[in-house]
Amino acid sequence: MAYKIAIGTSDGVNVDLKFGEVKSFTIYSVEGKEYGLLEVRDVPEADTSKEAEASGCAPSGCEQPTQGCSVGCGGCGGNSSGCGGPGELTEKIAVIGDCRSVVCKKVGFQAQKQFEKKAISVFDVECTVKEALDKITFYYDKLDNHQSLKVNR
Amino acid sequence: MAKLLDKQRYKCALAAMQTVQAIERALPVLHSGPGCAQKLSESTGSSGYFSPNIFPCTSINEKDVVFGGVKKLNSTIENALKVVDADLYVVLTGCIPEIVGDDTGEVVSRFADSEKPVIYAPTAGFKGNNFKGHEQVVDAIIDQYLKKSDQKEKGLINIWADVPYQDLFWLGNIRQLEKLISELGLTPNTIFGYKRGIKNIDKIPHAEFNLLVSPWVGLSNMKKMERKLGIPYLHYNTLPIGATETSKFLREVGKFAGVDEAKVEAVIKEHEDYYYYLIERYADLFLENRVINKQFTVVADAQYTLGITKFLVNDLGLVPAKQFIVDDTPKNYRDQITEEFKKLNFGIEAEVSFETDGYKIHEEIKNHDYHGYPLVLGGYYEKEVTENLKGNFLNVSWPVQDKVVFDSFYVGYEGGIRLIEDIYTVAVSRFN
Known part of the structure; x- marks a missing residue:
């Protein structure tokens, strides 16, 4: 079964972007153990200040919308109707919502939780794109074919 | 499979x-x-x-x-x-x-x-x-961690017994073993429990020999220490509970360690005198044949199934029904352990089964004729099945749900008395 992997890379060689820094995701498509570059998907620029105001909790301390959800408004529980932070996050996650996993240098806790809800695996690693793809496709291939990951040493 | x-x-x-x-x-x-x-x-x-x-x-x-x-x-x-x-x-x-x-x-x-x-x-x-x-x-x-040492301390003996926490009585038991060994004039060294720790681990290579009191757990460790650290070992496969086994145990350890025979016998006599004084005082209880069950079953790990079976047959004169060892004993040790169940006093032999399937064990208990109410010593799982048979139940092995044990023990002369107390406490409760 074919699937896609989203990678946060600035040069196409190294996984060097944090999830928050990614302006465009590099998408690879995988079939079995074979993978190839599919496309580069831009993340739409969100007007965060507007969103925060619209959701009505800006006065309670959401000057920094990306963090506001966890810090400022206790009541927004990380769902999409939250106070700006998750709103933007949800949009960004939706861009790669059809991928099986996402690979970035770092992925914040809130984002990890959102990915978890969509059953998208998060790999926050610092390595080359090739190494990441090799290891992840090896893993999924074993998993999909119900084979053991056991390494004989 | x-x-x-x-x-x-x-x-x-x-x-x-x-x-x-x-x-x-x-x-x-x-x-x-x-x-x-x-x-x-x-x-x-x-x-x-x-x-x-x-x-x-x-x-x-x-x-x-x-x-x-x-x-x-x-x-x-x-x-x-x-x-x-x-x-x-x-x-x-x-x-x-x-x-x-x-x-x-x-x-x-x-x-x-x-x-x-x-x-x-x-x-x-x-x-x-x-x-x-x-x-x-x-x-x-x-x-x-350990390094071989040529400096041996005279009379120093490492004692190894069964698995801490898995064995409910691990702390009390190992202290009691230490006590018995020191009464022979030897110096016990153990690594588990209060005030032992790393300083006692450091002493291990200086010991004259290792003493393993367990049917099989730890035997591979003893062999490894013999090879690597040059420490010989004495494997005593029965957990000594009560006078018969404990006296046997002391004689064997005394012989292996080269302790003067008269000294060993003196230690044994002192303990046995008090042990049988207690037994004698309660002879009326033991001789009242309606109190205790005629046959018993132990469902426990190898050390307790073997130790308690020997104790109940040799010291209390009860008849063994089938016994169960539930610790998934490795196959290569099973024959030797089965043999031990044939070495009971009065020519009695006990049947033993290595079984990890609780359902099968319970079916066998249900289907056996205990000539009256059964006495079952086992894990908490056996409580219900025993109660359904109106039998007497004592929780001696993991899992433990109905008792709290700090440092109580069943080892030695005193431990045997503790076990009799526990069994008879359950038995006499029936008549109240």
Whole structure:
């Protein structure tokens, strides 16, 4: 079964972007153990200040919308109707919502939780794109074919 | 082959963290998923200076399965050394890191120069249960910490018994064994429990010999120490409970250690005199044949099934029904243990079955004719089936739900008396 992997890379060689820094995701498509570059998907620029105001909790301390959800408004529980932070996050996650996993240098806790809800695996690693793809496709291939990951040493 | 495990009587090998915890100021460092330690930590008497809730753990997840958990392990050990004040750090690996091939040994070797010793034991659950895990931890100490010594201390003897925490009475039992050995004029050395710890581990190579009191757990450790540290061992396979076995035990240890026979006999006489004084005082209770059950069954690990069977037959004159050993004893030890059940007084032989399937055990108990109400000594699982048969039940092996044991014991002369007290307390309650 074919699937896609989203990678946060600035040069196409190294996984060097944090999830928050990614302006465009590099998408690879995988079939079995074979993978190839599919496309580069831009993340739409969100007007965060507007969103925060619209959701009505800006006065309670959401000057920094990306963090506001966890810090400022206790009541927004990380769902999409939250106070700006998750709103933007949800949009960004939706861009790669059809991928099986996402690979970035770092992925914040809130984002990890959102990915978890969509059953998208998060790999926050610092390595080359090739190494990441090799290891992840090896893993999924074993998993999909119900084979053991056991390494004989 | 898939094997059924109904009513499990042991945990996975990673539960060797209990063995580490039993060594004072030794800290388990877990290379496992976050749920492993949580699941394994449910036993009473495990809080203290280090409790399972603070054991450092790599809490590995999917990412570490794909990319390896070596980095995380390195930082966990590094920071444990900085933050937790322990004498010995024992890295224990769960299933996941061993399946995906993390080289734990290599990571641990990076800490060879650290101020405190760091060792590791492979305790993946697929390698066996916590009896096996216990052996792995002792093996790790032998292989990675101890060094051979030519300086032997006269009369110093290392005592090894069954698995801490798995054996409800581990602390009391090992103290009682120490006491008996010191009465022979020898110096006991044990590593588990209060005020033992690393200083006693350091003494191990200086001992004249190792004394193993267990049907099979730890035998491979003894062989390893003989090979690597040049320490001979005496394997005493029956947990001595009551006068018959304890006297036998003292004679055998005395002989092996070269203790003057008269001295051994003097120790035995003093104990037996008091033991039989107590028995005599309650002879009316023992001779009242309606009080105690005619036949009994023990469902426990090898040490208690064997030890209690010998005690109840030899000292109390009860008749054994079928006995069950539920610790998944390795096949190569089974014949020798079965033979022991044939060496009972009065020419009695007991049938024994190595069985881990609780359903089958309960069916056999239900279908056996005990010539009256049965007496069942076992884990808590046996309570209901015994009650349905209107029998008498005593919880002596894991799992334990209906009693709290701090440092009580069943070993030795005194331990035999304790066991009689416990059994008869249950038996006489019936008439109230």
